[in-house]
Amino acid sequence: MSTAVTRWMRRRRASTRDLSPEKRKARGTECLLFWCRKIVGNRQEPLWEFNFKFKKQSPRLKSKRMGGLQPPVQYQDVHTNPDQDCCLLQVTTLNFIFIPIVMGMIFTLFTINVSTDMRHHRVRLVFQDSPVHGGRKLRHEQGVQVILDPVHSVRLFDWWHPQYPFSLRA
Numbered sequence: 001m002s003t004a005v006t007r008w009m010r011r012r013r014a015s016t017r018d019l020s021p022e023k024r025k026a027r028g029t030e031c032l033l034f035w036c037r038k039i040v041g042n043r044q045e046p047l048w049e050f051n052f053k054f055k056k057q058s059p060r061l062k063s064k065r066m067g068g069l070q071p072p073v074q075y076q077d078v079h080t081n082p083d084q085d086c087c088l089l090q091v092t093t094l095n096f097i098f099i100p101i102v103m104g105m106i107f108t109l110f111t112i113n114v115s116t117d118m119r120h121h122r123v124r125l126v127f128q129d130s131p132v133h134g135g136r137k138l139r140h141e142q143g144v145q146v147i148l149d150p151v152h153s154v155r156l157f158d159w160w161h162p163q164y165p166f167s168l169r170a
Contacts, residue, residue, distance in 0.1 A: 029054035052089040092152040114123040120150030
């Protein structure tokens with residue numbers, strides 16, 4: 001292999017490692033909502049944007065003393081933001097990809113690496129249908145896998161970010 005190709009592959013791997021640590025904060029969160037939309041821009045072919053809205057689990061669910069289902073928290077303050085402690089993972093792909101329904105599932109694994117064509121990224125998301133109890137590790141092959149390939153961009157927005165989508169009715 002030529003040195004130019006080797007350097008390019010190292011840069012590609014380094015950029016992949018740089019993207020994943022910020023996505024770690026979304027792990028262990030519940031997928032509240034999922035949607036996708038077609039983006040028509042100045043490109044000949046449209047892009048597809050896949051959005052996953054996550055909410056952090058309440059401390060009661062993370063503890064070992066989970067006593068069944070908990071009632072929803074009622075908002076007492078008029079200034080409370082219903083999206084507080086939420087984040088949005090936005091993955092833009094070059095093609096439309098059918099994915100399974102993951103709403104209500106717990107997001108447990110995010111990996112990003114180089115696609116097979118070596119020109120794009122490949123994103124793998126794993127969801128479990130039960131929360132993680134007491135720091136126990138779940139086997140990632142047991143969950144529902146979502147593989148998005150080829151990926152154009154990956155972004156993670158916290159609930160307070162200006163580009164975080166919000167509803168005017170909330």
